[in-house]
Structure formats: structure tokens, C-alpha cells
Amino acid sequence: MKSQKHTSLTGLWNPVVEGLAPYTPGEQVEGEGVVKLNTNENPYPPSPHVIDIIGKRADETLRLYPDPEAKELKSALADFHEIDASQIFVGNGSDEVLGMIFSALFHRSSPLLFPDVTYGFYRVFCRLFGQPCRELPLTEGLELNPADYLASNGGILFPNPNAPTGLMLSLDQIRFIADKNSESVLVVDEAYIDFGGETAMVLLKRCQNLVIVRTFSKSRALAGLRIGYAVAHPVLIDALARVKNCFNPYPLDRLAIAAAAASVKDRAYFNKTRRQIMCTRERTARKLKEIGFHVVPSCANFVLASHPVVSAEKIKNELQKKQIWIRHFKAPRIENYVRITIGTDREMDICVNEIQKIVD
Numbered sequence: 001m002k003s004q005k006h007t008s009l010t011g012l013w014n015p016v017v018e019g020l021a022p023y024t025p026g027e028q029v030e031g032e033g034v035v036k037l038n039t040n041e042n043p044y045p046p047s048p049h050v051i052d053i054i055g056k057r058a059d060e061t062l063r064l065y066p067d068p069e070a071k072e073l074k075s076a077l078a079d080f081h082e083i084d085a086s087q088i089f090v091g092n093g094s095d096e097v098l099g100m101i102f103s104a105l106f107h108r109s110s111p112l113l114f115p116d117v118t119y120g121f122y123r124v125f126c127r128l129f130g131q132p133c134r135e136l137p138l139t140e141g142l143e144l145n146p147a148d149y150l151a152s153n154g155g156i157l158f159p160n161p162n163a164p165t166g167l168m169l170s171l172d173q174i175r176f177i178a179d180k181n182s183e184s185v186l187v188v189d190e191a192y193i194d195f196g197g198e199t200a201m202v203l204l205k206r207c208q209n210l211v212i213v214r215t216f217s218k219s220r221a222l223a224g225l226r227i228g229y230a231v232a233h234p235v236l237i238d239a240l241a242r243v244k245n246c247f248n249p250y251p252l253d254r255l256a257i258a259a260a261a262a263s264v265k266d267r268a269y270f271n272k273t274r275r276q277i278m279c280t281r282e283r284t285a286r287k288l289k290e291i292g293f294h295v296v297p298s299c300a301n302f303v304l305a306s307h308p309v310v311s312a313e314k315i316k317n318e319l320q321k322k323q324i325w326i327r328h329f330k331a332p333r334i335e336n337y338v339r340i341t342i343g344t345d346r347e348m349d350i351c352v353n354e355i356q357k358i359v360d
């Protein structure tokens with residue numbers, strides 16, 4: 001049998017696949033001496049209770065399927081947020097939760113609205129799901145203007161604080177957008193909310209079209225376990241559950257459910273580590289300004305910064321030679337900025353010192 005040429009096999013693809021433009025995450029580098037500040041991971045370990053419970057639950061019960069409802073986790077989250085478990089949907093990372101939202105709650109008949117500078121995955125999902133979209137430009141100061149979000153739409157989606165700017169909308173601004181769009185769903189991706197922002201959870205009672213998405217990957221130091229969730233009116237949660245149960249009834253495994261619940265219950269550790277990161281962020285921003293950078297004021301665990309003389313690309317490449325990894329987006333408007341994840345004080349000192357040598 002003659003082997004087929006690789007290229008002709010792409011003819012077997014579903015035609016949608018040809019048009020996909022997959023998301024490129026920051027490099028996952030590991031090793032001695034690597035300072036990894038490129039994917040907004042937490043520099044601190046997860047709560048010790050997380051490690052304990054994984055050890056305890058890694059036993060013969062792994063032969064059994066996990067609870068498809070992940071009740072143990074939903075109950076911990078319901079206590080934490082003082083809401084009902086019926087308002088919670090959990091998934092395998094918030095990216096998957098967003099995928100379920102695209103599938104279950106956005107309408108293809110009108111464009112999805114999101115900012116032109118934002119989390120790159122949104123654009124990727126639009127292609128995959130055949131969702132028309134309109135990217136609304138941020139202001140000169142890279143801020144989202146609520147008045148832009150009044151056009152007819154099949155849904156609205158943005159992170160708050162926004163990524164990669166770190167800038168926040170106020171609750172009044174979010175309420176304005178939700179109120180003006182009562183015929184569609186407003187999704188606020190709160191991936192970075194635990195680093196000093198004000199959550200929109202308090203608006204849920206009043207704004208029944210509001211969906212809030214959260215992740216355990218950043219503030220809870222569990223990127224490796226893949227846990228995310230959405231909070232919304234039970235009727236919207238029901239739509240997500242329907243889609244999930246048509247795709248994968250068990251998105252979270254037994255260990256992830258137990259570990260996530262343990263993380264939520266350890267409030268003291270959570271507060272201690274997120275406050276430390278906020279402290280290090282302010283210290284880092286101050287130092288970058290001292291050496292001439294423009295630093296966008298951030299409510300997240302990263303800062304976006306640009307230098308008036310040295311290009312962002314050069315800074316990124318020179319740092320990489322020293323095993324220091326940061327992120328640079330070759331995207332309009334932010335191509336002269338670098339995004340630096342907030343690590344430990346020591347990691348930030350190493351990073352800022354090297355940057356100083358590059359710009360001097």
C-alpha cells in the first residue's frame with residue numbers, strides 16, 4: 001500500500017478546521033534558573049490543604065467516575081460567595097467554561113461584542129463556534145468605554161480587570177452595560193478579580209442577564225489542575241449544564257473536585273498570598289517607573305509596561321537570553337508593551353535589574 005501524502009489528508013478535515021486560528025499560550029518552560037513571568041501563574045504553591053487532600057483521595061476510589069455535579073466543590077463555592085449552589089457551573093478550566101457559554105448562551109444571529117485589546121481566546125472561540133463578532137476599540141488610554149456597548153448584539157464578553165491591560169470597569173459601568181442589554185447575555189470574565197478588583201457578584205440579583213466567570217489558575221495557584229466556574233441565574237446555569245451533559249458529563253476529575261473545595265475553604269492562605277502578590281505588584285510598578293517605564297495601573301497579577309526608547313520586543317528577547325520569560329503581544333496598539341507576571345519579590349528584583357541593564 002502506498003502511503004498517502006500528508007497534505008492530501010487535510011482533505012479529510014472538517015472544513016471549519018481549515019479556518020481555525022488556535023490560541024498560542026505563553027511558553028511552558030521549566031528548569032533551574034528559569035524566571036517564569038509569562039503566563040500569569042501564581043508564584044506561590046497552592047494551599048497545603050490542597051496537597052493533603054490529593055494525597056488522601058488518590059486511592060482505589062479512582063476507579064469510579066467523579067460526581068458529574070461536583071457537589072462538594074459547588075457547596076464550598078456557594079458558602080464562599082454566599083449564594084445558592086444552583087447558581088454555579090463548574091468546568092475544566094475557565095476556558096472550557098467559556099466554551100460552554102459560547103455554545104449555550106451566545107446567539108449567532110448578531111455579533112458578539114468584545115474589546116479590540118483583550119484575552120486572545122475570545123477571537124479563537126468565535127471562529128470555532130461560527131460566532132460573528134465585533135471588536136470595539138479601547139480608548140486612547142486603553143480603557144473600555146461602556147457607551148460603545150449599546151449596539152445590537154448576540155452577547156457581550158470582557159475580562160474585568162481587562163487582560164492584558166489590568167484596567168477595571170466600575171460596578172456602575174458594568175450595571176449600565178447589563179441594563180442596556182437585557183436581551184442578551186453579558187459575560188464578565190473575572191480571572192484576575194482577586195488581585196484588588198471589585199467583583200460584579202453583587203449585581204447578580206439585579207442583573208439576571210449577567211454571567212461571571214472565575215478561574216482557580218491565577219489567585220488559587222491551581223493552573224495545573226484546570227478548574228473554572230461560572231456564577232449566574234439558575235436558568236442560565238441550566239443552559240450550561242445541558243451543553244456540558246451533551247459533551248462531557250465529567251469535566252472535573254475526583255482529585256480536582258476535592259482539591260478545589262479544599263482551596264476554597266482555606267481562606268486565610270488565599271488572602272495571605274493574594275495580598276502578597278498585590279504588594280509585590282505595587283513595588284514592581286514603582287521600580288519600573290523609576291527606570292523610565294510607562295506602567296498601566298494594574299488590578300491584576302501582571303503589569304503592562306512600555307519604555308519610551310527601547311522596544312518591547314527587544315526587552316523580551318534580551319530577558320529571554322537570561323532565562324527570564326515575559327510576554328510580548330505582536331498586536332496593534334500594545335506592540336510596544338511587555339506584560340510581566342508578578343512573581344515573588346526576589347523574581348521581580350531579578351527581572352527589574354536585568355531590564356535596567358537593557359534600557360541603560
Ligand SMILES: *Cc1c(COP(=O)(O)O)cnc(C)c1O
Nearest residue numbers: 093094095119159191215217228
Ligand atoms: C487565564 C485566563 C483564563 C483561563 O483560565 P483557565 O481557567 O486556566 O482556563 C480565562 N480568561 C482570562 C482573561 C485569563 O487571563
